[in-house]
Amino acid sequence: GAHILVLGNEKGGSGKSTTAMHLLMALAAQGRRVAAIDLDSRQRSLSRYLENRSRFIADNSVSLEVPVVHTIARSELNSVDAAKAEEKERLMAALSELRSLCDVVVIDSPGSDTNLARLAHAQADTIVTPLNDSFVDLDLLARVNSTSYEIEGPSHYAEMVWEARKHRAIADRSQIDWIVMRNRVSSLNARNKARVEKVLAALAKRVGFRFIPGLNERVIYRELFLKGLTLVDLKKTAGLGVSQSLTMSQVAARNELRRVVEALNLPPVAE
């Protein structure tokens, strides 16, 4: 069945939806059959990005792939337990439909601790956790000592992933590959960056993830949202009012994104 890739981080604004969209399009460009599940039925950033893409394609009669996205509606039931059961049903229905049709299903989680996010984490083969270069973001993974920078203990989101791994081990004995990906990295702030990296290296061993350099802060990762495009599409959309003037930074961005895709270690593309 499909490889399930979950974008997860209960810290808001770490870059889950942005990374989800860019991985989706990069994996599609490799020839994989991809689809998406959006667990944030209120913000719907990923669904909106793909709706914008469909509209752009229609308005410009251009032929570009638009992966299918299932938005999982949150339950409105008045009993918390009944609501959780209803949401589980909805997620599993979407998953069982897509698993047989795709090579990779990309699941975007909301920036908070929700029932749907927890269920999806337990279904993941790979969890990708984007993270700002910031001790504020790191606080969701671990408590850090302010003088020695030593790790004092795991925090909520690390515990949430641990729970998900426990569920998978019990359910089907399979492992979850957890990747922490730095995002919105700037070329400045060497000291703060070095400190964050040191903590991440220690935390990776202790909590069981691998971490990758990820994506720099680049306007190209967000300025195409309204058109539903990504830098992966830019060759095909030349002359459609999408500026080509960022070429140097685009090449760097392409390589950056390519390195993230390679770091996923997905099974080779089906023939």
Add this chain to the structure above:
Amino acid sequence: GAHILVLGNEKGGSGKSTTAMHLLMALAAQGRRVAAIDLDSRQRSLSRYLENRSRFIADNSVSLEVPVVHTIARSELNSVDAAKAEEKERLMAALSELRSLCDVVVIDSPGSDTNLARLAHAQADTIVTPLNDSFVDLDLLARVNSTSYEIEGPSHYAEMVWEARKHRAIADRSQIDWIVMRNRVSSLNARNKARVEKVLAALAKRVGFRFIPGLNERVIYRELFLKGLTLVDLKKTAGLGVSQSLTMSQVAARNELRRVVEALNLPPVAE
């Protein structure tokens, strides 16, 4: 009673907790009696920032103000309606205690649409909404046309503030001052910035907020989190292992923060 200042934006990671902490300390430095309410009982970024501050003060025997913070626990009740009632009780209890003791109560909301966030918005005299220079963030305020950049309609968060204003008008006929504050602004990306600004200017008129330049992306706004300090404290903490080597950027940051405080148009400081 106290002026109620709510940091609100259901978009995650827009900078609510960072802005809450810096406004809290800047207002305290003006001689105002301040306190905080943290509505995010899971992430608790603001509460954690203040806990780190208390620990730093204790470990270094330095005398710095630590404003009181009430973290409002989310309800665990199994009925959604009963949970909402319990949360309302908790928030109103914290507010009534602090209103009589303070000049300003700063309330930090979570990055999602929650019952507590909605209740707090309806109690606000001022709502400050930080916003990244990004159409992804803007999508929570309004739907924007991808070719004309015209506003097609309000989105979830604009509607949420509208609801809060309606409640206040009915309850006590008072107005809510809504300020949208750009955050994490970079000096690059002139074209994307100009487009976002144009949409914000049009949206401000239509949806009823005023927008201010806000805060640039600066590592000083996040690298002091573990010590619980802000740039407002730096004179007092010289020689306590807190580097003074960012002086030029610090001066610019101080002025930036001061302009935000002035833009709040709060009543003059009590004698």
